Amino acid sequence: MLTIAGKTFSSRLFTGTGKFSSPQVMREALERSGSEMVTVALRRVDLADPADDIMRVLDRERFFFLPNTAGARNHKEAVRLARLARASGGGDWVKLEVTPDPRTLLPDPVDTLLATEELVKEGFVVLPYINADPILALRLQEAGAAAVMPLAAPIGTNRGLVTRYQIEIIIQQATVPVVVDAGLGAPSHAAQAMEMGADAVLVNTAIAVAGDPVAMADAFRQAVIAGRLAFKAGLGRVSDQAAASSPSSGLEFIR
């Protein structure tokens, strides 16, 4: 079980609600994914409106909604969005996205930290989306982030674990859960992230734009489970390369 800010999740696959061909396809895919945490763009949904096309089709008993601040270009906009979400019943949780460059949608590290500090102060549970920067991850952790969400590759690129080495460092150092977010294009990418010890992954585009989103959601569900199992089983710890002592060891100085 994964615990973030006191809330437990049995699925380690987080999903998104963007880019699906219809709310019905989205619902079916997300249900098949086994996911219990679904992020929704605050700019896309009306949290206060029960008839909202996304909110309406998703079972709120089954899915925990994680509002995100997509579209915010700086910390002030992000903080404002989060406050608005809370005011309209979106709760205290926020996936913090501060993306000043509309082309790459890469996160701004400085404003992400500033917004995290402010939102934590205001009692939010903050899950910042970041570039795979280990020091930034530590600074955010110190600032009170409930998890960190480093990207595997720029969002929507489907390139997989381009930032693999940096994410390894983040995982080694983190005391909060690490959720690999963005760029995971195939179930094998998600499995790799889980094998490395990521606590969870967030996948949206790869499911939403697949030929068969429902089948792809199932594939990601299984990949995340497999990757986690492999991590727990102690992957890559067996080798036949090491053999018993050779006569010339270079340690003859030892008495």
Next chain:
Amino acid sequence: MADFSLPGFTELIRRAARPGKTEVLAALAAERLDLEGLAALLSPAAEEFLPQMASRSRRITGQRFGRVIQIYAPLYLSNYCANRCLYCGFSAENRIRRRCLTLEEVDAEAQALIDRGIRHLLLVSGEAPQVLGVDYLAQVARRLAGRFDSLSIEVQPLGDDDYLRLFAAGITSVAVYQETYDPELYRRLHLAGPKMDYAYRLATPGRAAAAGMREVGIGALLGLNDWRAEGLALGAHLAWLRRRFWRTGLTVSFPRIRPASGGFKALTPVSEQNLAQLIFALRLFDHDVGLLLSTREEPRFRNGMLGLGPTRYSAGSCTAPGGYAEEGLGDEQFAVDDHRSVAEVCAAIHEQGLDPVRKDWDRCLQAG
């Protein structure tokens, strides 16, 4: 995050005794080791794989630190001590010649070390706060800070404010060794004095790190207890410090018990082979930790270990207060086993194709 705590010592002993060849092979193949992996490399089953451990340790050390060894020397400020510790030459009941250096005497000692090319200095003393308190240490630090590139202390455990003050005065790093991570044995070895407080001592590295010290050193006195279990405890302590204080550099020392006043004999002797295994295992467990090999070890062993894992060597050490400038006025803490001069140690390091580095810090890094 919670305070540092360990499983019971008998559990540590069990964990480091239990692994078999399969676990050792798995640990040797792993990119990164967890505590179970460390336990495997500390186990008796790993002994036949010492050459493989040495070769991995050498590779990791070279990659992380380069072909260099940092040189330092201790300066003993005082051998007064309020503690009664069975293993230590400074123990309060030992009838030795005691002295605490005046500031002028500290200057003379410092000059003798500067003349030999020492630029990283470790200030050492017994624990006698009435003779050697924080005021004295701060004065010494301010006096020496401009003359050495880094100043470390290995003195009594101090409080948060003390460390803040000493850092401001120019102290760069703090070493405090738990001696044994077995609370029961600790109680039996420390008969009187403030050092009896196991928990306060255990929390000291964290206090020093929290106060902003750039580096914190830990260690266990080898020969008191099951060294495999002590190694596992050191690994756990390291891992905890790394997580909690990611801005702080960490080092481990491997003092083996040496002949000292009081005539204490090692309770569980640790062989050179054991010591090498412990050093390699910790290097494989933590690629970035600085590892110290002092003049407690003899030249043959220290030369042989060059490049294999340790990154710092003391040189030309004297463990008696005032012993560099003028011999025979105070008694030593223990007898060293490497009597070579700084120049001779550096020459031996060169011979192994490594560079003896005397300056690897700068005082300006500590301003503000």
